[in-house]
Amino acid sequence: MHELVGALRSYAWGSRTALAQLCGRPVPSAHPEAELWFGAHPADPAHVKVGEHTTSLLDMVAADPDKELGPAAPKFGGKLPFLLKVLAAEEPLSLQAHPSVAQARTGFDRENRAKVSMDSPLRNYRDENHKPELIVALDRFEALAGFRNPHRTVDLLRAVAPEGLGSYADLLAAQPDSAGLRTLFTTWITLPQRVLATLLPTVLDGCVEYLSAKGPHEFSMEARTTLELAEAYPGDAGVLAALLLNRMTLEPGQGLFLAAGNLHAYLRGLGVEIMANSDNVLRGGLTPKHVDVPELLRVLDFEPIDLPVVLPEPAGDGSVRYRTPAPEFALRRFDLTAGSAHVPLTAVGPGIVLCTAGRVRLLQNSSSLELSRGGAAWISAVDTDIRAQAVEGAGQLFSASVGTPA
Secondary structure, three states, rough: OEEEOOOEEOOOOOOOHHHHHHHHOOOOOOHHHHHHHEEOOOOOEEEEEEEEEEEHHHHHHHHHEEEEEEOOHHOOHHHHHOOEEEEOOOOOOEEEEOOOOHHHHHHHHHHHHOOOOOOOOEEEEEOOOOEEEEEEOOOOOOEEEOOOOOHHHHHHHHHHHHHHHHHHHHHHOOOOOHHHHHHHHHHHHHHOOOHHHHHHHHHHHHHHHHOOOOOOOOOHHHHHHHHHHHHOOOOOOHHHHHHHHHEEEEOOOOOEEEEEOOOOEEEEEEEEEEEEOOOOOOEEEOOOOOHHHHHHHHHHOOOOOOEEEEOEEEEOOOOOEEOOOOOOOEEEEEEEEOOOEEEOOOOOOEEEEEEEEHHHEEEEEOOEEEEOOEEEEEEEOOOOEEEEEEEEEEEEEEEEEEOOOO
Protein backbone atom coordinates (compact mmCIF):
# COMPACT_ATOMS: atom_id res chain seq x y z
CA MET A 1 0.00 0.00 0.00
CA HIS A 2 1.20 3.50 -0.84
CA GLU A 3 0.03 7.06 -0.23
CA LEU A 4 -1.93 8.43 -3.21
CA VAL A 5 -1.97 12.16 -4.01
CA GLY A 6 -5.07 13.28 -5.90
CA ALA A 7 -5.14 15.59 -8.91
CA LEU A 8 -7.04 18.82 -8.19
CA ARG A 9 -9.30 20.11 -11.00
CA SER A 10 -10.57 23.69 -11.12
CA TYR A 11 -13.83 24.51 -12.91
CA ALA A 12 -16.00 27.62 -12.62
CA TRP A 13 -18.80 25.70 -10.84
CA GLY A 14 -16.48 24.47 -8.08
CA SER A 15 -16.24 25.56 -4.44
CA ARG A 16 -13.62 27.78 -2.82
CA THR A 17 -14.19 26.14 0.56
CA ALA A 18 -15.34 22.49 0.41
CA LEU A 19 -12.25 20.72 -0.95
CA ALA A 20 -9.89 23.06 0.86
CA GLN A 21 -11.61 22.26 4.17
CA LEU A 22 -11.64 18.54 3.39
CA CYS A 23 -7.89 18.55 2.77
CA GLY A 24 -7.00 20.91 5.63
CA ARG A 25 -5.87 23.80 3.44
CA PRO A 26 -6.52 27.55 3.96
CA VAL A 27 -10.01 28.78 3.11
CA PRO A 28 -11.01 30.29 0.74
CA SER A 29 -8.90 28.80 -2.04
CA ALA A 30 -7.47 31.05 -4.74
CA HIS A 31 -9.69 29.50 -7.42
CA PRO A 32 -12.90 27.44 -7.47
CA GLU A 33 -11.95 23.81 -6.78
CA ALA A 34 -14.36 21.36 -8.38
CA GLU A 35 -12.93 17.84 -8.34
CA LEU A 36 -10.16 15.83 -6.72
CA TRP A 37 -9.27 12.87 -8.97
CA PHE A 38 -7.92 9.63 -7.50
CA GLY A 39 -7.31 7.36 -10.45
CA ALA A 40 -5.29 6.55 -13.54
CA HIS A 41 -7.12 8.56 -16.19
CA PRO A 42 -4.64 9.91 -18.78
CA ALA A 43 -6.14 13.40 -18.51
CA ASP A 44 -5.00 13.81 -14.89
CA PRO A 45 -3.69 10.75 -13.04
CA ALA A 46 -3.12 10.69 -9.31
CA HIS A 47 0.44 10.18 -8.06
CA VAL A 48 1.78 7.40 -5.85
CA LYS A 49 4.49 7.96 -3.26
CA VAL A 50 6.96 5.06 -3.31
CA GLY A 51 9.73 5.68 -0.81
CA GLU A 52 11.47 8.92 -1.77
CA HIS A 53 10.02 8.86 -5.27
CA THR A 54 6.67 9.80 -6.79
CA THR A 55 5.19 8.26 -9.90
CA SER A 56 1.82 8.58 -11.60
CA LEU A 57 -0.66 5.81 -10.92
CA LEU A 58 -1.15 5.56 -14.68
CA ASP A 59 2.55 4.75 -15.22
CA MET A 60 2.67 2.44 -12.21
CA VAL A 61 -0.22 0.33 -13.49
CA ALA A 62 1.10 0.34 -17.08
CA ALA A 63 4.55 -0.86 -15.92
CA ASP A 64 3.18 -4.02 -14.26
CA PRO A 65 -0.60 -4.44 -14.71
CA ASP A 66 -0.57 -8.06 -13.52
CA LYS A 67 0.99 -7.07 -10.20
CA GLU A 68 -1.08 -3.93 -9.66
CA LEU A 69 -4.45 -5.17 -10.99
CA GLY A 70 -4.23 -8.95 -10.61
CA PRO A 71 -7.10 -10.86 -12.30
CA ALA A 72 -8.67 -7.54 -13.35
CA ALA A 73 -5.75 -6.82 -15.71
CA PRO A 74 -6.80 -9.01 -18.68
CA LYS A 75 -10.49 -8.25 -18.15
CA PHE A 76 -9.97 -4.49 -18.51
CA GLY A 77 -7.07 -4.37 -20.96
CA GLY A 78 -4.38 -3.76 -18.35
CA LYS A 79 -6.00 -0.51 -17.18
CA LEU A 80 -7.58 0.53 -13.90
CA PRO A 81 -11.28 0.39 -14.85
CA PHE A 82 -12.61 3.06 -12.49
CA LEU A 83 -11.99 6.67 -11.50
CA LEU A 84 -12.65 7.85 -7.93
CA LYS A 85 -13.33 11.55 -7.29
CA VAL A 86 -14.42 13.97 -4.63
CA LEU A 87 -16.79 16.45 -6.28
CA ALA A 88 -17.60 19.90 -4.83
CA ALA A 89 -20.32 21.89 -6.63
CA GLU A 90 -21.05 25.45 -5.61
CA GLU A 91 -23.02 26.16 -8.79
CA PRO A 92 -24.94 23.88 -11.18
CA LEU A 93 -23.01 21.64 -13.54
CA SER A 94 -24.06 21.32 -17.17
CA LEU A 95 -27.12 19.32 -18.18
CA GLN A 96 -25.46 16.13 -19.47
CA ALA A 97 -25.58 12.44 -20.29
CA HIS A 98 -23.02 9.73 -20.97
CA PRO A 99 -22.95 7.18 -23.81
CA SER A 100 -23.13 3.40 -23.74
CA VAL A 101 -20.03 1.38 -24.68
CA ALA A 102 -21.29 0.87 -28.25
CA GLN A 103 -22.13 4.57 -28.63
CA ALA A 104 -18.75 5.61 -27.23
CA ARG A 105 -16.82 3.32 -29.56
CA THR A 106 -18.78 4.49 -32.59
CA GLY A 107 -18.47 8.16 -31.68
CA PHE A 108 -14.77 7.91 -30.80
CA ASP A 109 -13.99 6.22 -34.12
CA ARG A 110 -16.11 8.73 -36.07
CA GLU A 111 -14.36 11.74 -34.53
CA ASN A 112 -10.94 10.14 -35.05
CA ARG A 113 -11.69 9.59 -38.74
CA ALA A 114 -12.86 13.20 -38.96
CA LYS A 115 -9.51 14.22 -37.40
CA VAL A 116 -11.11 16.13 -34.51
CA SER A 117 -8.21 16.82 -32.14
CA MET A 118 -8.43 15.48 -28.60
CA ASP A 119 -8.25 18.96 -27.11
CA SER A 120 -10.84 20.45 -29.47
CA PRO A 121 -13.85 22.05 -27.71
CA LEU A 122 -15.99 20.37 -30.39
CA ARG A 123 -14.86 16.89 -29.36
CA ASN A 124 -17.64 14.75 -27.80
CA TYR A 125 -15.77 11.46 -27.34
CA ARG A 126 -12.35 11.43 -25.69
CA ASP A 127 -12.19 7.65 -25.21
CA GLU A 128 -14.04 4.45 -26.16
CA ASN A 129 -15.64 3.76 -22.80
CA HIS A 130 -19.01 4.27 -21.19
CA LYS A 131 -19.35 6.18 -17.95
CA PRO A 132 -21.83 4.73 -15.45
CA GLU A 133 -21.38 6.71 -12.26
CA LEU A 134 -22.32 6.70 -8.59
CA ILE A 135 -22.14 9.69 -6.27
CA VAL A 136 -22.51 9.43 -2.49
CA ALA A 137 -23.32 12.60 -0.57
CA LEU A 138 -20.91 13.82 2.11
CA ASP A 139 -23.25 16.68 2.91
CA ARG A 140 -26.68 17.69 1.60
CA PHE A 141 -26.45 17.16 -2.17
CA GLU A 142 -28.89 18.58 -4.73
CA ALA A 143 -29.38 17.15 -8.22
CA LEU A 144 -31.58 16.76 -11.27
CA ALA A 145 -31.60 13.16 -12.49
CA GLY A 146 -33.64 11.19 -15.03
CA PHE A 147 -36.91 12.05 -16.71
CA ARG A 148 -39.85 12.44 -14.33
CA ASN A 149 -43.14 10.56 -14.75
CA PRO A 150 -44.88 12.46 -17.59
CA HIS A 151 -48.22 12.71 -15.76
CA ARG A 152 -46.53 14.45 -12.85
CA THR A 153 -44.61 16.70 -15.24
CA VAL A 154 -47.91 17.76 -16.86
CA ASP A 155 -49.18 18.76 -13.41
CA LEU A 156 -45.94 20.67 -12.75
CA LEU A 157 -46.05 22.65 -16.00
CA ARG A 158 -49.69 23.60 -15.49
CA ALA A 159 -49.08 24.63 -11.90
CA VAL A 160 -45.94 26.75 -12.09
CA ALA A 161 -46.37 28.53 -15.44
CA PRO A 162 -49.79 27.90 -17.03
CA GLU A 163 -49.52 30.92 -19.36
CA GLY A 164 -46.13 30.03 -20.78
CA LEU A 165 -46.17 26.23 -20.53
CA GLY A 166 -49.87 25.33 -20.82
CA SER A 167 -49.68 24.38 -24.52
CA TYR A 168 -46.57 22.26 -23.88
CA ALA A 169 -48.34 20.54 -20.98
CA ASP A 170 -51.19 19.69 -23.37
CA LEU A 171 -48.66 18.28 -25.84
CA LEU A 172 -47.20 15.95 -23.21
CA ALA A 173 -50.63 15.04 -21.80
CA ALA A 174 -51.63 13.79 -25.26
CA GLN A 175 -48.65 11.40 -25.27
CA PRO A 176 -47.53 10.79 -21.66
CA ASP A 177 -44.69 8.38 -22.37
CA SER A 178 -41.03 8.30 -23.46
CA ALA A 179 -41.97 9.33 -27.00
CA GLY A 180 -43.84 12.35 -25.69
CA LEU A 181 -40.89 13.30 -23.51
CA ARG A 182 -38.57 13.02 -26.51
CA THR A 183 -40.86 15.28 -28.55
CA LEU A 184 -41.12 17.93 -25.85
CA PHE A 185 -37.42 17.86 -24.97
CA THR A 186 -36.46 18.13 -28.64
CA THR A 187 -38.88 21.00 -29.14
CA TRP A 188 -37.46 22.96 -26.22
CA ILE A 189 -33.78 22.26 -26.84
CA THR A 190 -34.06 23.44 -30.46
CA LEU A 191 -36.18 26.57 -29.92
CA PRO A 192 -34.83 29.63 -31.75
CA GLN A 193 -33.27 32.18 -29.43
CA ARG A 194 -35.90 34.78 -30.30
CA VAL A 195 -38.63 32.38 -29.11
CA LEU A 196 -36.71 31.58 -25.94
CA ALA A 197 -36.27 35.28 -25.27
CA THR A 198 -40.07 35.60 -25.07
CA LEU A 199 -40.94 32.27 -23.47
CA LEU A 200 -38.40 32.14 -20.62
CA PRO A 201 -39.46 35.44 -18.95
CA THR A 202 -43.08 34.26 -19.02
CA VAL A 203 -42.08 30.98 -17.38
CA LEU A 204 -40.00 32.75 -14.73
CA ASP A 205 -42.81 35.18 -13.96
CA GLY A 206 -45.08 32.17 -13.53
CA CYS A 207 -42.65 30.56 -11.09
CA VAL A 208 -42.44 33.75 -9.02
CA GLU A 209 -46.22 34.07 -8.94
CA TYR A 210 -46.59 30.39 -7.99
CA LEU A 211 -44.16 30.74 -5.08
CA SER A 212 -45.72 33.95 -3.80
CA ALA A 213 -49.32 32.70 -3.93
CA LYS A 214 -51.04 31.44 -0.79
CA GLY A 215 -51.83 27.78 -0.38
CA PRO A 216 -49.87 24.55 -0.79
CA HIS A 217 -46.85 24.63 -3.11
CA GLU A 218 -46.39 21.05 -4.27
CA PHE A 219 -43.71 22.05 -6.77
CA SER A 220 -41.92 24.79 -4.83
CA MET A 221 -38.51 23.09 -5.06
CA GLU A 222 -38.84 22.73 -8.84
CA ALA A 223 -39.96 26.36 -9.24
CA ARG A 224 -37.07 27.68 -7.14
CA THR A 225 -34.59 25.57 -9.08
CA THR A 226 -35.93 26.96 -12.35
CA LEU A 227 -35.37 30.50 -11.10
CA GLU A 228 -31.86 29.66 -9.88
CA LEU A 229 -30.88 28.04 -13.18
CA ALA A 230 -32.23 30.98 -15.16
CA GLU A 231 -30.18 33.38 -13.05
CA ALA A 232 -27.00 31.33 -13.58
CA TYR A 233 -27.66 30.66 -17.29
CA PRO A 234 -29.93 33.39 -18.69
CA GLY A 235 -31.51 32.58 -22.04
CA ASP A 236 -30.43 28.92 -21.92
CA ALA A 237 -32.84 26.28 -23.26
CA GLY A 238 -31.54 23.94 -20.56
CA VAL A 239 -33.63 25.89 -18.04
CA LEU A 240 -36.76 24.53 -19.75
CA ALA A 241 -35.31 21.04 -20.22
CA ALA A 242 -34.57 20.85 -16.49
CA LEU A 243 -38.32 21.01 -15.81
CA LEU A 244 -38.62 17.48 -17.22
CA LEU A 245 -36.20 15.91 -14.71
CA ASN A 246 -36.57 14.53 -11.20
CA ARG A 247 -35.48 17.15 -8.66
CA MET A 248 -33.87 15.32 -5.77
CA THR A 249 -31.98 15.86 -2.54
CA LEU A 250 -29.47 13.36 -1.16
CA GLU A 251 -28.82 13.38 2.55
CA PRO A 252 -25.30 12.44 3.76
CA GLY A 253 -24.64 8.77 3.07
CA GLN A 254 -27.25 8.43 0.32
CA GLY A 255 -26.17 7.70 -3.24
CA LEU A 256 -27.30 8.34 -6.81
CA PHE A 257 -26.46 5.92 -9.63
CA LEU A 258 -26.68 6.99 -13.27
CA ALA A 259 -26.48 4.53 -16.15
CA ALA A 260 -25.82 5.43 -19.78
CA GLY A 261 -28.30 7.82 -21.36
CA ASN A 262 -29.68 9.35 -18.15
CA LEU A 263 -29.88 13.13 -18.41
CA HIS A 264 -28.73 14.81 -15.21
CA ALA A 265 -27.20 17.90 -13.62
CA TYR A 266 -25.62 18.16 -10.19
CA LEU A 267 -26.70 21.43 -8.57
CA ARG A 268 -24.70 21.81 -5.36
CA GLY A 269 -23.01 19.81 -2.63
CA LEU A 270 -20.01 17.65 -1.75
CA GLY A 271 -19.81 13.97 -2.61
CA VAL A 272 -17.61 10.96 -3.30
CA GLU A 273 -18.04 9.94 -6.93
CA ILE A 274 -16.93 6.75 -8.66
CA MET A 275 -17.33 5.95 -12.35
CA ALA A 276 -15.97 3.88 -15.18
CA ASN A 277 -12.64 5.32 -16.32
CA SER A 278 -14.03 7.67 -18.97
CA ASP A 279 -14.35 11.38 -19.72
CA ASN A 280 -17.15 11.18 -22.32
CA VAL A 281 -19.84 13.85 -21.81
CA LEU A 282 -22.72 14.92 -24.08
CA ARG A 283 -24.06 18.28 -22.92
CA GLY A 284 -27.61 19.58 -23.32
CA GLY A 285 -27.40 23.07 -21.83
CA LEU A 286 -26.63 25.08 -18.68
CA THR A 287 -23.09 25.56 -19.95
CA PRO A 288 -21.00 27.81 -22.18
CA LYS A 289 -19.30 24.65 -23.51
CA HIS A 290 -20.07 22.77 -26.72
CA VAL A 291 -23.63 21.43 -27.03
CA ASP A 292 -24.21 18.87 -29.80
CA VAL A 293 -27.99 18.41 -29.85
CA PRO A 294 -28.19 15.70 -32.57
CA GLU A 295 -25.58 13.57 -30.81
CA LEU A 296 -27.21 14.10 -27.42
CA LEU A 297 -30.55 12.94 -28.82
CA ARG A 298 -28.89 9.76 -30.10
CA VAL A 299 -27.57 9.02 -26.61
CA LEU A 300 -30.49 9.98 -24.35
CA ASP A 301 -32.79 7.45 -22.72
CA PHE A 302 -36.22 9.08 -22.40
CA GLU A 303 -37.78 6.29 -20.36
CA PRO A 304 -39.14 7.89 -17.14
CA ILE A 305 -37.55 6.73 -13.89
CA ASP A 306 -38.36 7.14 -10.21
CA LEU A 307 -35.91 8.96 -7.97
CA PRO A 308 -32.81 6.73 -8.37
CA VAL A 309 -31.55 6.85 -4.77
CA VAL A 310 -29.03 4.16 -3.75
CA LEU A 311 -29.13 3.40 -0.03
CA PRO A 312 -26.16 1.78 1.72
CA GLU A 313 -26.52 -1.91 2.60
CA PRO A 314 -24.68 -3.69 5.43
CA ALA A 315 -21.86 -5.75 3.90
CA GLY A 316 -21.23 -8.01 6.91
CA ASP A 317 -17.65 -6.88 7.49
CA GLY A 318 -18.29 -3.65 9.36
CA SER A 319 -18.84 -1.66 6.18
CA VAL A 320 -21.81 -0.67 4.06
CA ARG A 321 -21.86 -1.07 0.29
CA TYR A 322 -23.54 0.84 -2.51
CA ARG A 323 -24.91 -1.75 -4.91
CA THR A 324 -24.85 -0.94 -8.65
CA PRO A 325 -24.80 -3.07 -11.83
CA ALA A 326 -21.44 -1.64 -12.97
CA PRO A 327 -18.67 -4.29 -13.31
CA GLU A 328 -15.96 -1.62 -13.34
CA PHE A 329 -16.34 -0.50 -9.74
CA ALA A 330 -17.64 -1.21 -6.26
CA LEU A 331 -17.85 1.30 -3.40
CA ARG A 332 -18.02 0.64 0.32
CA ARG A 333 -17.96 2.93 3.37
CA PHE A 334 -16.36 2.17 6.73
CA ASP A 335 -17.44 4.19 9.77
CA LEU A 336 -14.75 3.64 12.37
CA THR A 337 -15.49 4.42 16.01
CA ALA A 338 -12.98 5.83 18.46
CA GLY A 339 -10.94 3.13 20.13
CA SER A 340 -12.28 0.37 17.89
CA ALA A 341 -10.28 -2.72 17.06
CA HIS A 342 -8.53 -3.08 13.72
CA VAL A 343 -11.14 -3.48 10.95
CA PRO A 344 -10.11 -5.69 8.01
CA LEU A 345 -10.54 -4.06 4.60
CA THR A 346 -11.53 -7.12 2.64
CA ALA A 347 -11.77 -7.23 -1.16
CA VAL A 348 -9.96 -3.95 -1.76
CA GLY A 349 -6.93 -4.57 -3.98
CA PRO A 350 -6.69 -3.39 -6.62
CA GLY A 351 -8.34 -0.34 -5.16
CA ILE A 352 -8.22 3.05 -3.52
CA VAL A 353 -8.98 3.93 0.09
CA LEU A 354 -10.07 7.50 0.79
CA CYS A 355 -10.40 9.13 4.22
CA THR A 356 -13.33 11.55 4.47
CA ALA A 357 -13.54 12.12 8.23
CA GLY A 358 -11.13 12.03 11.16
CA ARG A 359 -7.74 10.35 10.93
CA VAL A 360 -7.30 6.70 10.03
CA ARG A 361 -4.32 4.37 10.25
CA LEU A 362 -3.93 1.57 7.70
CA LEU A 363 -1.89 -1.43 8.81
CA GLN A 364 -0.32 -4.27 6.85
CA ASN A 365 1.93 -6.68 8.72
CA SER A 366 4.55 -4.38 10.32
CA SER A 367 3.85 -1.44 8.00
CA SER A 368 1.42 1.41 8.63
CA LEU A 369 0.13 4.46 6.76
CA GLU A 370 -1.83 7.28 8.36
CA LEU A 371 -4.45 9.20 6.39
CA SER A 372 -6.06 12.50 7.33
CA ARG A 373 -9.25 13.89 5.77
CA GLY A 374 -8.81 14.08 2.02
CA GLY A 375 -5.94 11.61 2.08
CA ALA A 376 -5.91 8.38 0.08
CA ALA A 377 -3.94 5.19 -0.46
CA TRP A 378 -3.40 2.90 -3.43
CA ILE A 379 -3.83 -0.81 -2.64
CA SER A 380 -2.40 -3.09 -5.32
CA ALA A 381 -3.66 -6.61 -6.01
CA VAL A 382 -0.69 -8.13 -4.17
CA ASP A 383 -1.43 -6.19 -0.99
CA THR A 384 -3.34 -8.39 1.45
CA ASP A 385 -4.46 -8.29 5.06
CA ILE A 386 -5.04 -4.53 5.13
CA ARG A 387 -6.64 -3.31 8.36
CA ALA A 388 -7.89 0.10 9.45
CA GLN A 389 -8.18 1.86 12.79
CA ALA A 390 -9.46 5.30 13.76
CA VAL A 391 -6.89 7.62 15.31
CA GLU A 392 -7.99 10.14 17.98
CA GLY A 393 -11.74 9.90 17.51
CA ALA A 394 -14.06 8.52 14.88
CA GLY A 395 -13.01 8.15 11.26
CA GLN A 396 -14.59 7.40 7.91
CA LEU A 397 -13.18 5.57 4.90
CA PHE A 398 -14.48 4.94 1.41
CA SER A 399 -13.07 1.86 -0.30
CA ALA A 400 -13.16 1.73 -4.10
CA SER A 401 -12.43 -1.52 -5.90
CA VAL A 402 -13.23 -3.45 -9.07
CA GLY A 403 -16.88 -4.51 -8.95
CA THR A 404 -19.13 -7.34 -9.93
CA PRO A 405 -22.62 -6.92 -11.42
CA ALA A 406 -25.45 -6.67 -8.89
